Amino acid sequence: MDAEDSTQLVSLYVAQKKIYPRSVQGLFAKWRWGLVILTQIIFYGLPWLEWGQRQAVLFDLGARRFYIFGIVLYPQDFIYLTGLLVISALSLFLFTAVAGRLWCGYACPQTVYTEIFLWFEHKFEGDRSARMRLDAAPFSLKKLWRKGGKHLAWIAFSLWTGFTFVGYFAPIQQLGGDFIAGQVSAWGIFWILFYGFATYGNAGFMREQVCKYMCPYARFQSAMFDKDTLIVTYDEERGEPRGARSKKADLSTLNLGSCVDCSLCVQVCPTGIDIRQGLQYECIGCGACADVCDTVMDKMGYARGLVKYSTQNAMVNKWDGKQTLRRVMRPRVLVYTGILWLIIIAVFASLLMRTPFKVDVVRDRAALARIVQGGKVENVYRLQFMNAAEHALDFKLTAEGINGLQIVTEDTVNVPATEARWVTVRLQMPYDAAASGTHAIHFNIQSVDPQGQEVGHLSEKSMFLVPR
Ligand code: SF4
Ligand code: SF4
Numbered sequence: 001m002d003a004e005d006s007t008q009l010v011s012l013y014v015a016q017k018k019i020y021p022r023s024v025q026g027l028f029a030k031w032r033w034g035l036v037i038l039t040q041i042i043f044y045g046l047p048w049l050e051w052g053q054r055q056a057v058l059f060d061l062g063a064r065r066f067y068i069f070g071i072v073l074y075p076q077d078f079i080y081l082t083g084l085l086v087i088s089a090l091s092l093f094l095f096t097a098v099a100g101r102l103w104c105g106y107a108c109p110q111t112v113y114t115e116i117f118l119w120f121e122h123k124f125e126g127d128r129s130a131r132m133r134l135d136a137a138p139f140s141l142k143k144l145w146r147k148g149g150k151h152l153a154w155i156a157f158s159l160w161t162g163f164t165f166v167g168y169f170a171p172i173q174q175l176g177g178d179f180i181a182g183q184v185s186a187w188g189i190f191w192i193l194f195y196g197f198a199t200y201g202n203a204g205f206m207r208e209q210v211c212k213y214m215c216p217y218a219r220f221q222s223a224m225f226d227k228d229t230l231i232v233t234y235d236e237e238r239g240e241p242r243g244a245r246s247k248k249a250d251l252s253t254l255n256l257g258s259c260v261d262c263s264l265c266v267q268v269c270p271t272g273i274d275i276r277q278g279l280q281y282e283c284i285g286c287g288a289c290a291d292v293c294d295t296v297m298d299k300m301g302y303a304r305g306l307v308k309y310s311t312q313n314a315m316v317n318k319w320d321g322k323q324t325l326r327r328v329m330r331p332r333v334l335v336y337t338g339i340l341w342l343i344i345i346a347v348f349a350s351l352l353m354r355t356p357f358k359v360d361v362v363r364d365r366a367a368l369a370r371i372v373q374g375g376k377v378e379n380v381y382r383l384q385f386m387n388a389a390e391h392a393l394d395f396k397l398t399a400e401g402i403n404g405l406q407i408v409t410e411d412t413v414n415v416p417a418t419e420a421r422w423v424t425v426r427l428q429m430p431y432d433a434a435a436s437g438t439h440a441i442h443f444n445i446q447s448v449d450p451q452g453q454e455v456g457h458l459s460e461k462s463m464f465l466v467p468r
Contacts, residue, residue: 032286101221378428
């Protein structure tokens with residue numbers, strides 16, 4: 001036999017096995033559905049809420065305004081987005097330190113939408129074994145109706161999701177009217193289809209593969225776990241040796257642990273893993289295996305908790321629930337909680353205390369400085385007045401920094417509610433009031449509401465150039 005004959009082609013590719021998660025009921029399933037309902041009421045309902053004459057939550061990218069109930073933000077308020085991102089990241093660290101992938105198992109959009117899509121699948125095709133039989137069955141009208149009906153429901157739900165998503169960036173009532181009249185803009189249609197397609201693909205087909213292969217969080221989660229983190233755990237000492245037995249059998253006479261090897265914990269797992277093999281990175285901590293195992297334990301008349309949320313330390317030291325929870329509140333968790341609250345308070349306090357207007361000063365680059373009638377020196381500026389209040393504001397302008405400096409254009413500017421306005425402002429000073437060169441000056445701006453009450457004031461720095 002020569003070398004060529006002995007060469008064998010070995011494929012390292014393993015086709016993805018389709019997972020058919022079995023439906024499950026129990027405490028953690030209730031929590032998950034509670035969060036699914038809560039998050040979806042917020043997501044689908046929020047864009048329809050009105051606040052005065054406008055949509056309560058609207059991110060108007062065209063006008064560069066972000067409306068969040070009574071708050072109107074401009075791109076210059078980017079710092080609040082940074083604050084929000086820091087709060088989100090710290091919350092994730094905190095929840096992970098306390099109970100592992102709590103976010104993944106209960107509130108992550110991938111989990112939430114997969115759960116909803118599975119609900120549709122269950123309604124059209126039945127539970128796990130019925131779905132497996134349907135997939136293996138040859139083509140028939142019944143199969144066409146079940147599969148076709150499911151996909152139509154998925155597509156309708158995905159398009160509604162895409163429509164809602166776009167409704168956060170364009171007034172949703174108008175968008176709805178345009179949709180009915182067939183007058184949605186090309187960009188609007190693109191984003192509805194794009195987001196709808198992403199929902200359909202991720203929740204209908206990709207499912208656990210997003211968690212396993214695409215989500216970066218799965219990769220670094222283990223760095224945030226320690227021996228006091230609550231994770232879904234199989235009590236190996238109690239469960240092994242596993243094996244089937246009659247319900248009536250006396251456990252003390254059998255050389256068996258509590259696990260009846262029914263494999264239900266594997267069948268309900270949305271990522272298709274076996275929790276009895278220990279903590280695996282694919283586990284999203286959803287608790288479905290704990291729920292189903294508790295029902296098996298109930299049927300067998302054994303104590304619940306063969307699969308449960310527990311910590312490594314609790315398992316080793318055989319702590320009860322109270323002892324475990326006491327240890328979960330460890331210094332690391334308290335430090336995360338403290339920092340998180342500090343940042344939340346700081347962001348909200350600065351949001352509540354901020355002046356509802358902003359002014360940007362830009363020097364006119366075309367004419368740096370010039371001598372005008374009467375021998376005065378003139379500099380020209382462009383001022384942008386941004387009104388973040390829900391009513392019109394008058395801005396009263398003064399300038400200081402050089403003797404005799406005065407505004408020779410309008411010194412009161414009216415800006416309608418939530419609008420921004422650019423205004424050209426000319427400053428003049430007597431020729432000999434300052435030496436040649438640049439001089440620091442300040443624009444003082446006082447804002448007044450329609451009732452004549454001062455809303456706030458601020459001072460913006462700039463430069464005045466005196467030519468030689
Ligand atoms: S559900 Fe419980 S009893 Fe059944 S195989 Fe899993 S761990 Fe064992
Ligand atoms: S092993 Fe259990 S907790 Fe982990 S993903 Fe599977 S069902 Fe959810």
